Amino acid sequence: MTDNPLRALARRILGRLPGLAARARSTVRTPDEALAAEAMDPDWYRAMNPDVAAAGADPADHFLRHGWREGRDPVAAFSVRDYLELYPDVAAAGINPFIHWLKAGKAEGRLPRREVGRAARAAALLEPLKVRLYRAAARWPKVRPASRDDLVRRLTALGPALSDVHLTVSHDDAFRHVGGLQLCVQREHAAFTAQGVSALHLFPVDTWPSLREDGGGLIGVSTGPEVWGAWTAADVAAALAAVLPPAGRRSFALHSLLGHDPAAVEGVLRAGGFARGVFWLHDFASLCAGIHLMRDDLVDCGAPPAASAACGVCAYGPRRGLHADAHRRLIEAFGLQVLAPSQVALDLWRRASGMSLAPAQVLPLAALGGPAASAPGPPAPDGVLRVAFLGAPVPHKGWDVFCDVVGRFADDPRYAFLQFGAQGAGYSGMRFVEVRVSTASPQAMRDALVREGVDVALAWSLCTETFGFTALEAAAAGAAVLAGPDSGNIAAQVRAGLPGLVLDDEAALFAAFESGAVLALSRSARGGAVRDIDFSALTAAPGVRPGP
Secondary structure, three states: OOOOHHHHHHHHHHHHHHHHHHHHHHHOOOHHHHHHHHHOOHHHHHHHOHHHHHHOOOHHHHHHHOHHHHOOOOOOOOOHHHHHHHOHHHHHHOOOHHHHHHHHHOOOOOOOOOOOOHHHHHHHHOOOHHHHHHHHHHHOOOOOOOOHHHHHHHHHOOHHHHHOEEEEEOOOOOOOOOOHHHHHHHHHHHHHHHOOOEEEEEEEOOOOOOOOOOOOOOEEEEOOOOEEEEEOHHHHHHHHHHHOOOOOOEEEEEOOOOOOOHHHHHHHHHHOOOOOEEEEOOOOOOOOOOOOOEEOOOEEOOOOOOOOHHHHHOOOHHHHHHHHHHHHHHHHHHOOEEEEOOHHHHHHHHHHHOOOOOOEEEOOOEEEEEEOOOOOOOOOOOOOEEEEEEOOOOHHHOHHHHHHHHHHHOOOOOEEEEEEEOOOOOOOOOEEEEOOOOOOOOOHHHHHHHHOOOOEEEEOOOOOEOOOHHHHHHHHOOOEEEEOOOOEHHHHHHHOOOOEEEOOOHHHHHHHHHHOHHHHHOHHHHOOOOEEEEEOOHHHOOOOOOOO
């Protein structure tokens, strides 16, 4: 029977009513909710809650409806759990603690979070790795794999371009996410494309905080910004074997294996005829599941022997052997050339991995070039030292140290504090400047620092940085770098000539601000020049031979 058009239309409208009602409820807010929504930092909330970002939910709506009940914080400077524990009357009332603080608690002198040390805060937030893996498994929606025939058709459509192929492997879609490793993959693809080589990128659809042992989830395949779809590792291997011609250049670069099963990756590479390649030391995932080598995410561990007592009590200890053994097997099976962004990274890796005979070389990701061909001019000096934090506001990059400096000296007329990056952190006492570095705008951070007249960048990483882009960007802008003793290649760059200081500890850092000694690093005192940053082509750079 032919359906009546009016009845069909009515059914469609009625079917949409629940969704329309839900959206209406999510946007109609009480005055109290509107106050909280205005005070929130949506970018910070997304960054701290990737499941919310992945679902496309409105941060304020999520926090007001669900987030505060789950212990999620609206801004960096306010702790839902701390506030409810400090003030049982608020907990007993069952009201949103952030709204209470905004309306009454702040005026009453109530603390937005406990006044405890950073180590205690970090320890309280530390989750066992098993919990993180469980959350990762539950967070991502299940994606249906595309058909193997579809991948064969897409590869076949490339035609003669398949004669020479370079394959990159990383932990996420490097063309849709922001970060130093992602930009490296993008630059590498661009360099190979310029050489007439087709570049394919493989990444896990479900991002994961460790290696996998279950064959891996689905693998996304892209030629750059265009994502073709997602397939099982077996289908990717079969499609490559069916389509790639027997002759031609085959090379690959492993930028990160997080989220992958190394055995499945090996199967894909062998099926496609990728006999040789390189392994990049962007981090230390090849040594431990704790990719930054920080014991319980608190302090630099220096990669002690795997059987040490230190590893036995660390949250990452149980999976250290998995990471070390799997990477060793893959590196040895293909005779991979190990590429390190710095001598600091290579020396640590050789010592801790035991692979001192593996072929390796240092290939910096970028270097300071000559005077800037085109850059904005800095503002006129006004006697205020502008101190900045660059990049993601996360603890291991020194964000908490920067916040402590801001908390102590925000009211000091000698200083002004700024945060530069893709997302603000909602912290009082500093101004946020949005900056998004991309292959199309590679000097964006440098130019933003120059425009704002930044004198000093605090690059107080708590882990051994394998390279340290932010220090290079600061120096290119004519700013000085303040680095801590555990910052790896950041400290090494400063000691090798980048303008700035490496201080012994945080006490020395605070003393430099208190005494005013840090004022000697101002642009006017140093006459800092603006320079270009010359970026490496990575695996496509001259002298690198990843393929036969």
